[in-house]
Structures are given as structure tokens and as C-alpha cells.
Amino acid sequence: METDQDQPSGVSGMTFDELYESYATDVLRVAYYYLGDRQRAEDVTQDVFVKLLLNRPVLYPGREKSWLLKVTLNKCRDLWRSSWVRRVVLGHPAFELFPADDEIGKAADSIALSEAINRLSPEFKEVVLLHYYQGYNVAEISEMLEVAEGTVSSRLSRARNKLIKELKGE
Amino acid sequence: MDQLNRVPEVTEHVLSGLKADQHLKHRILEAAVSSPRKTAFRPRTVIALCSLSVLLILLCVFVSGLGSKSPAGNIQVIPAGSHRNSSPVNLQTVIEKASDLIQDQVTEAGNP
Helix, strand or coil: CCCHHHCECCCCCCEHHHHHHHHHHHHHHHHHHHHCCHHHHHHHHHHHHHHHHHHCCCCCCCCHHHHHHHHHHHHHHHHHHHCHHHHHHHCCCCCCCCCCHHHHHHHHHHHHHHHHHHHCCHHHHHHHHHHHHCCCCHHHHHHHHCCCHHHHHHHHHHHHHHHHHHHHCC | CHHHHCHHHHHHHHCCCCCCCHHHHHHHHHHHHHCCCCCCCCHHHHHHHHHHHHHHHHHHHHHHHHHHHCHHHCCCCCCCCCCCCHHHHHHHHHHHHHHHHHHHHHHHHHCC
16 A cells, blocks of 8 residues: 555655655754754654645655755744743753764864854844755745845845854954 | 855764654654644534534524514505505594594684
């Protein structure tokens, strides 16, 4: 008997297994960068893929990842807003790093940048992650976040300035 | 800013141990199985719709029952050419009595 996970998702033709293998780690890492909490990042990844399985959205070939990341960012934003009180009372969660065993030595140089990105406010973090980490251009980010291209450009520029200040220790 | 262009590489360094593994995949599949589908048949919705229908039918029956008891519902059929007996007689009596009264008043006024 064919299960749901064997059936193609929407019109993209990719099965759940293929989508999971291709994009779940990206979804998990973006959620982790956003929330700074591994458990919550896994919960968000779970919610995103459960939504994919249950709703069977129309995913055009080549647009699967952007749909997954859009849903991921929406879920992260909701979680971020709902945990506002806890964040204020308990403080910002520490951004724990997960280098592979053979990467521990090399990771030292990269820690500052990762932590600086994690400390950005959500609106800046979203555009930095989509542009610099996932490689989307301004027009694509504008479509994913449903904001004007000018807003995306402005946020990217301000995020860059903030990161420069942060990394210089100002 | 050169460092930002290294974000994918940096992420690979610092988060390479963070991967969506088979355990998370099983968790997702279990959650999907236990979650109700959006398009699923929902007994609660059906019960609510049935109750609403019954309520509307009862309301219609009640309203139609009220209507039949109202005075407006007793329509008198008066065929064309038929005479209305009761009204003219009554009116005639009233007119006669009124004219008698007026006449009495006039007589009293004439003979103080």
C-alpha cells in the first residue's frame, strides 16, 4: 500500500522523503539561527513538514525550498512573538554551536559571525539568512516575506551595518 | 562585507553537527498520522449543522402555526352581487337613534 510519504507533494513531483532529505537540514538550521534553541528549531521543522504532508500545497518545481523556508520563518516569527515574556524575563537563549567532531578546531574563527547573526533582531535576521545563507536575491526574498523589494534592500543594508559594528565590538 | 559572503561556509563549520536526522523524520511522520487532516470529515461540524437545520424547521413550523391563528387569517368570502346584511341595518339604527337625539335637543332648546 502506498503511504502519504511516497506520494508526490503538490505538482513538484518530489516525494516527502526527497523533500526531507534535500531541505530539512536547511529548515532546521534556519529555525535554529532564528530561535537559538535546538528543541524549538526541531519543533518548527516538525510543524513545517507536517503541514507539507497534511496540506499538500501546490509546489512548483524549483520553488519547494522557498515554500518550506517561508513557512519556517512564519512559524519562527509566531514562536518569537509568543515567547516574548519569557525572553524578557529569562533572557535571550545562548546560541549553542554544534560543530562536527572534525570541525571543532576550524569553528573558532566562525563563532563571532554566527553569534552576531543570531543576535540580530528578527526582521534583520530573516533577510540575512535568506540572502547570505540560502542565497536568495532581493526579489525572491521580497516575494517570500511579502514585503517590498525596497524594504528588503534597506533591511539588508542596515543588517550589514549592525553586523559590522557588532564584529568590531562597538 | 567579505565575512557575510562566508555565511554558508561559516554555518557549515559551526552547525555541521545540527542535521535533520531519521529520528526527527520519524517524529514528523508520527505527528502527521496523529494530526487530523483539514479536509477530514468532522462529526462535530455535522452535528452542529443537523442541529441548526432542526432548529430552523421547528422555527418555520412555529411561525406557520402562529399565522393560522391570527384574525387576519379568517378571510370572509363575499361573492360578487351578494348583499351585506348586517352592516347597513346596524348603520340605519345608529343613524335613526342619532337623529332622534338631535331632534330632542333641538326641541328642548326651543322650549326653555
